Amino acid sequence: MSAEAPATRLFFREAIARALREEMRAQPDLLLLGQDIGAFGGPYREFAGLHAEFGGARVRDTPVAEAGMVALGVGVAAAGMRALVSITYMDFLMLALDPLVNYAAKLRFKTAGQLRAPVVVKTTAGAKGQGVAHSQCIEAWMMGVPGLKVVAPSCAADAYGLLKTALREPGPVLFIDHKRLFPTAGLVPLAEAAIPFGSARILRPGRDVTISCHSWMTIPCLEAAALLAAEGVACEVVDLRSLAPLDLPTITASVARTGALLTVEEGQLTCGVGAEVAFQVREVVPAARVARLGAAAMPVSSNPVLEAAALPDAPRIAAAIRRLLHSQTNRTPA
């Protein structure tokens, strides 16, 4: 989005509701399915007004039955319509992996393109005081499913633009938002506009080190970049936005300029987003120094002190960058 484009300030939830409202108007075959998305307006009010405008036949409250909900949405999509299924917390997506992974993502391949499943599964990740089974970020599990696209916006404008694209995709999309993004607000272009998948965004330019991140982690990464700027270290913060497909050219071009990459995620490090990004970057920029930061290898506690202790924050991100750059300085020339 160009800085000059006319824009309006919206809460994160309103950006989601706007994308849904516009696409519900444009696509009479689009259904919304989820727990409390009807008259209640959604767990974060991100479905507010949709039930009143489009009615209970297109905005459907479902039972607490995630496997059935996603299976229904995939079936609706395979039958020629389109569905968005809201899974309130990403932890419960585990219950619905079979219809999403084994059916929706494979349908186009199994039928030689005769059938497709244009279904969006929207879910909310992240830790915010709700404990072991309501806090997880399992997007890395989903990045390696052929046929499934995965996006994770970090601001209202990207939530709007990426959800617009998701709702026009010919195949299944996992759209991941975050509990801590819902209290935020941001400028969203007034003009109707979709953001293409596979397009990362440089949130802050810098010459010394690249930080790759997505979703809520963009916020502590930007805070860390501000801390380090005071020490004379210029961080380039890259918001991946799209995890599958990854925008490798933007990340590698950044790392080629800076020579160093720190990946940051709220999920686990082992086989995580950062592991994948770092390896792919090293294939293109072999000399790059890389380091990863993610959650500690433990469940996220509902105790706020233990929750904070398990997750990356701005001081830990800054410390990881100091270590990375220090090791680079001391590196023996090849």
Place this chain on the structure above:
Amino acid sequence: MIYQLQVPGPIKDVAEVRVLEWHVQPGQGFAAGDLIVEVETHKAVVELRAEQPGFLRRILSAEGDWQQVGAPLAMVADNTDEALPEGPDGLPPLPFGFEVT
């Protein structure tokens, strides 16, 4: 006496609000308990109700405006003729009650 009406807080997770609707217009009086203005947070509507009678003198944040918690929304006074200062800086805050719905 002239006061400033401020965005209420603290409200959990709320840093900024949007002014939804003024229920008293400049020049109008209000009684204790009257709804003066509604503001919107990321998930709720907050009603600001007067705790003492007074007059709304000047609105500083129009409907649709965004404001941080603690920022001035309006200048209010005990009467209609006391001259208003240029801005709200230094004015005592008007006591009010607020309810998050």
